[in-house]
Amino acid sequence: MDVKAPLLSSTEDQKNNQTIRCDSINSLRCDFVSKLPENVRSGLDPEAPFHLDVTKTTGLIYATVKSGSLAIAASTLDSLLDLMAGGILWFTHLSMKNINIYKYPIGKLRVQPVGIIIFAAIMATLGFQVLVQAAEQLIKDEPSDKMTTDQLVWLYAIMLTATAVKLALWVYCRSSGNKIVRAYAKDHYFDVVTNVIGLVAAVLGDRFYWWIDPAGAIILAIYTISNWSGTVLENAVSLVxxxxxxxxxxxxxxxxxxxxxxxxxxxxxxxxxxxxxxxxxxxxxxxxxxxxxxxxxxxxxxxxxxxxxxxxxxxxxxxxxxxxxxxxxxxxxxxxxxx
Missing domain, CATH: 3.30.70.1350 (Cation efflux protein, cytoplasmic domain)
Known part of the structure; x- marks a missing residue:
């Protein structure tokens, strides 16, 4: 809008007010998403490799169950968080379009921050649960069972494949001429780091010192909690x-x-x-x-x-x-x- 335009609109301008207002509301999603962490924005981007994220997260869940590693569980939690964040925010975006003016007289634009707060609080709680389990394992001094050769093969295959995919996406996004695509490079980079930390902690904990695995889980859990606690605080303040x-x-x-x-x-x-x-x-x-x-x-x-x-x-x-x-x-x- 031009702030130097006349205050009193002409008849033609008044006819366009409804269209302009509609465009302003339609821009809400872009304005809102731009304030979110990169991992959430990538989940909402229609051009993001959503099918790759689904495949990667499914593989990480299988690797967690197969290996029993807390570090892999913490890495999986971060990937699951990215995937679910996109789905929940997209659902709330669709919910805002279905407005009943008698039940919601001023619309439902507050659905998104409320959804983020609930979701982020749940994920931070899950991260805290992983942290508690890892701390209990360290305090009780109870080494986990050694992984079999079959478990190690599956662990290497899944984690290295997931890391390679994210690494390729990081290289692609970093070299892209599109500023929006380049913004996703940071998220893919941190995914690579969390996957590597989880894999290294799981393997070293299995082969050498068992406490490395829960220690790696604690590091990744703290990262997840701190990342999303800030998101909860920011959206809570916006509602206050x-x-x-x-x-x-x-x-x-x-x-x-x-x-x-x-x-x-x-x-x-x-x-x-x-x-x-x-x-x-x-x-x-x-x-x-x-x-x-x-x-x-x-x-x-x-x-x-x-x-x-x-x-x-x-x-x-x-x-x-x-x-x-x-x-x-x-x-x-x-x-x-x-x-």
Whole structure:
């Protein structure tokens, strides 16, 4: 949107408002996905090698069951996390399209951050469970059973194949001229590292010192927990209602100040309510301004603000003076609860 465009839209512009707003909502997925870790973005990318991830994860699960290695289990958990993240986020994206305005009056854009929080919390818990089992094995000083030749063959075949696939994808993405594809190279690189750590820990733990296997599992589990704990925190904060950064508030204030009949701007407030921002604007208009003209100014300002790609909904409050107390109070506790 051009912030230098006239505030009051023409008739033709008003006809295009619905189309523009639709385009803004359709851009939500791209804006949201760009803030996620690379491993989640690759799971959502329609051009990502999804079938390779399914095959690789299936093989790693089989290798985990076959070998009984905790390090391989931790590596498998990371791969399973990548795969399931893409599926869950894609499901929530489809869910947002099916809107019942009577049951969900403002839509279901908050489904995605809620889905991420639930999923990431579950995966972090699974990672913690692997960490606990590995720590218990170290504390109890109970070596695991040695792997047979058949188990080692399967382990080498599956882990080396999975690592080779990810290594090839890393080389391809790194050399690509597409910036989006190059962004996936980092995720593939970390997959290679986790697979190698898991394989080395499992083999060394089986052949030399048994404690290497649970130690490797602990390292990979800590990586999984730390990676997704940050994702949980970021999305939880977005649902709490964090204020927009100064540059967003400055842009909104500039947009409001451009109309000559707006005497003063009382409040410009923007805060997260899921992925996008809710905006509240209080403006002062001339006391003798006709209601029809005041309504046109307020409505056009609301439409202009909601055309911004980072804004979900805008509320414009019109007043004839700004010396009164704030219309809304900030609650510090739930109603009818003990102080």
């Amino acid at each position: 209602g964090q204020s927009a950064p100064p540059e967003v508030l400055q842009k909104l204030t500039y947009l409001v100040l451009r109309h000559p009949q707006i005497k003063r701007v009382d409040t410009v407030r923007a805060y997260t309510f899921g992925v996008l921002y809710f905006v509240e604007v209080d403006i002062e208009l001339p006391e003798d301004l006709p209601l029809k003209d005041a309504h046109a100014i307020g409505e056009s300002l609301q439409i202009k603000i909601e055309e911004l790609p980072e804004v979900e909904r805008a509320f414009v409050h019109l007043d004839f003076e700004c010396d009164h107390k704030p219309e809304h109070s900030v609650l510090s506790r739930l109603p009818n609860s003990q102080p």
